[in-house]
Amino acid sequence: MLSKFVIKHIAYPVAEHLKNWPLRKYLEELNESQWLTAEQIRELQNNKLANLIQHSYETVPFYRQLMDERGLEPQDIRTIDDLVKLPILTKNAIRAAFPEKMLSSKYDANKLVIMSSSGSTGEPFKYYMSQDEKARKWAGLFRFWTWSGWDIGDRYATMLGSPLRAFKNSRLGAFIEDRFSGVMSIPAFELYNNNAHACVDRLLEFNPVMLRGYASSLYYVAQIIIKRGLDVRLKAICSTGETLFDFQRESIESAFHCKVFNGYGGEGMEIANECEHSGFHVNAESVIAEVVDANGNRCAPGVLGQLVLTDLNHYSMPFIRYNIQDMASVSQEACLCGRGLPMLSNLSGRLTDVGITPSGKVIVVHFFTGMFMKLAPAVTGFQVIQERPNLFSISVVPGSGFNTVKDEVLQKTLEYVGPDVKVEMNIVKSIPVTAAGKRRLFISTCGLKAAGLSGSDR
Helix, strand or coil: CCCHHHHHHHHHHHHHHHHCCCHHHHHHHHHHHCCCCHHHHHHHHHHHHHHHHHHHHHHCHHHHHHHHHCCCCHHHCCCHHHHHHCCCECHHHHHHHCCCCCCCCCCCHHHCEEEECCCCCCCCCEEEECHHHHHHHHHHHHHHHHHCCCCCCCCEEEECCCCCCCCCCCHHHHHHHHHHCCEEECCHHHHHCCCHHHHHHHHHHHCCCEEEEEHHHHHHHHHHHHHHCCCCCCCEEEEECCCCCHHHHHHHHHHHCCCEEEEEEECCEEEEEECCCCCEEECCCCEEEEEECCCCCECCCCCCEEEEEEECCCCCCCCCCEEEEEEEEEECCCCCCCCCCCEEEEEEEEHHHEEECCCCCEEEHHHHHHHHHHHCCCEEEEEEEEEECCEEEEEEEECCCHHHCHHHHHHHHHHHHCCCCEEEEEECCCCCCCCCCCCCCEEECCHHHHCCCCCCCC
16 A cells, blocks of 8 residues: 555645646645634635625626626625625526526636536536636545544545545546545445445455545444444544434444544535534635525524525636525534634534424424434334325334334324324335435425425525
8 A cells, every 4th residue: 555655745746736736725725714713714705705796797697697687786795794685596596597607707618527416305416616616625625634633645435425536537547546545435335235244344454544424324334343343443434425313423433433523515515514622613715604594584593494505616607695405503602623613503404304294393303313213223224204294104124122112113203293194104124225325314205395495596
């Protein structure tokens, strides 16, 4: 295996040169700016926002039309407080305007990188990024990783839907990157094709400093390690791509003898991450995070609402007040780490992880994770699907003694969802995963419409 010195001082600089990515320069800037005061960071955001609005008005047809229709000029939106003058952007609006009206006239589409969301809500869509924007995204990601103790050149492994590569569109580049980057990628879906033990053996042989993956994949591997009685010790685990539940965190930390750092990103943005003191900090030099209610009004700190994001670095195809369809709340706590970056709390996952009953009761996945965690090992896996407002289907993978708790599961669920809802239970051998290898514990096919902002702009 290549030494850390070779990876850090030879492989990374060569890759930066080939990709024209000033990644380490941007990382150095972020490592300095994170220690600014909250007031200084907000001033930095306001300056970047004013420049983004001016650029979007002058070069992006969608935003020029949107502002003209509302009688707005760029000087009307100079600060974060001014953002409320603009409507909230949805995926439907992007699809309708993509690509002609969404792309900046200053960019050649042929020289941009086409990206795609994972489609965890069943609605994947495409967008563009420049190479410089990708470099800034990776710098934000690397900054988060350094909080866990990882450093450029340290070996790490990933268990995601697809490998995290700089040279995705080049077979030769991908081969060289795999051999010389100090990274091992295990596609998450491989874990569920009777290859789990082989994947664990590959991971142990590689001996990474850090492991990054979906929460469900990390938990699945942790269970195997615990059952096999293996002594595995990493410096850090970085969870991403799914809601991380407390029972998963406990099991993962126990298996790997290290702390889990939960991260959150989407649509080309590295949005927030836990620091060494577990504060969930926003990548504020790159992203403005608002939390709004179903009517588009900003929520008070601590109040759960929908997350609306503005990417301050994305100029080729701007995302301004974009509803990413996730739930969170703003935190006003001061983190012990001393960073001036704002914080989020109660990051609760996708809007499709929230159900609405006919009576208007909000149903969240955390009730089910808490219930089934207490019933282990009688239940080894579950998935809840709200097929209609008045119908919930629970798929259960039974364990030892399941018959003794079956009635308890139905009774507690009925008490929770209310008398206007029917609950069905299905016994299954396993819980299916998505094409990306994610395992969703709660899916509502009808709660999204009740969330208000998910289907139309306001």
